[in-house]
Amino acid sequence: MKEKRGIAPVFQYIFVAIAGIIILSFFVQSALRQSNISKEVGNIQTVNALEDNLRALEVATNANKEIQLAAKQGITVNKPVCGVLRVENSPQIRTQEAIFSNTELKADKLKVWTVSWEYPYRIMNFFFLADGQTEYIVQGTGRLAEELVGIQRQGEPCCDNFEFIPKIFNVKTNSYTPQSGQVKKYVFINQEPTVAPAPTAEVLKIQTDGEKCDEQGNREDSECTGVVTFYKEEGQETTVFFGKAMLYGSIFAKDKKSYDCSLEAAFERMEKVTKVYEKRAEKLFAKDMQDQLSPNPTYLRIKESLHTLITTLENKKIKVRQLTQADLQEIAQQKEIIQNLNEVLRSEGKGQVF
């Protein structure tokens, strides 16, 4: 009898303990889940805020900014596929922007620079992103190498809107002795590299077509073209650039693969904008025909040239990862024709197409 009386309270204690453990584990699980959800919500807010910041900068022709993030976060750009942006484990955001940067950034303060790309009309803005972990060391004896880091030659008349890589990026010149610890990107302008690529040393060579990329004589940015070579430990890869903004892009892109992502985005947008101008030329011609007995044939010629450019872009888009100097020449020539025809319209006192 006494043994049976003793069993009941023990059973109660066991029952209470089990129930308490179940309730406690439920709350602990809820708390952990809530913490994960808060983190995910934070990442989604950050990636949306980043996208909004980029879109807001789109209206500027040249602007730079440091975007403060809530904490040091990992940002993935154009990885694993082109045209995606992601913060930590947030869902990927698809973007049509051309973003030149490392594929993986880690920062609490993201440096952003945007420049308008014109070829020959304004097409889109390019964005250059950096996390401050990389030192950019520009090497070269020519004018362009100096201008990229903001050095204007003394005593020479310069230029409206002198453009250079903003100081927020760690851009140094020939005479700089690199600090250890940071990743360095060596940019050789019109000269052979004197540094071999290594895990903490990226090497890039930019070969410009003549002297068309420096600011002398207020040259148009669209005249700046050339070839870019990305050096890696396993070899080198070459591509082209057309327009000054694209030259900057090659400096900030991690490698050729990342650069090609943005090049694709640029081609895509260029095709769409060119279609708009082709139709504009067509409508101006039609209106001219309505008004006059002999409408201006320049509208028709420029329309046809724009159409040729669209066809060229469609063909090049397919092989954007294997672009050569011959492709660059072809696009550059068509651009020259279109630009000249537009100038003819101006000289004839007619409304220009762009």
Add this chain to the structure above:
Amino acid sequence: MRYSEVRGKAKYSKKGQIGLIEMIMVIFIVTVLIVVGIVFYTGVLKQSIQKKGGEILSQKAEVELRAIQGMPEIECSKNVRREDCIDTLKLLIAKEVIDGEEKGYYATIFGRKRVLVKQVYPELQGQVENQECTQEKYNQEVYPNNCDTWIIYESRPATITEVNKISVPVSLYFPNAAEDRKNEYRIGELIIESYR
């Protein structure tokens, strides 16, 4: 066994059972209270997230308004006019390109929205009000006095739970406007309606 011993045994057994039932009732009531609390908290959290979502949509719309105003597909190009303005000839073309043949591409830029431009000054009243400007209207002699709305892009979801409308005044440029074949300026509004 004596009668008193049997009675005692039954009393203790009933006490144990009652104690157990009490325990179960207490745990049940506590659980119900916890569940009610969680449901209430989830409801409040859901409302707060929806409100946050609405705010984010609003902020995005404002940013997009400025970005769309500066899109090369609709803005006046620098050789056409140096002032910030929207080229109405491009607006006509936008319908064919942005809302037509290249809609797939621009859908990733615009999303679920309706983007339009409406002329506000000079006011066009009567039958012309809210008339969409099309190629046919453009070809008429009286253009641009025969219409006041250009739809750049439109993509509505199957069900709409919320519409957020935002607008900004813009300068409208009419190259070779109808009346005297001179270029003309008017005032308009760039409107974005975001759908959820």
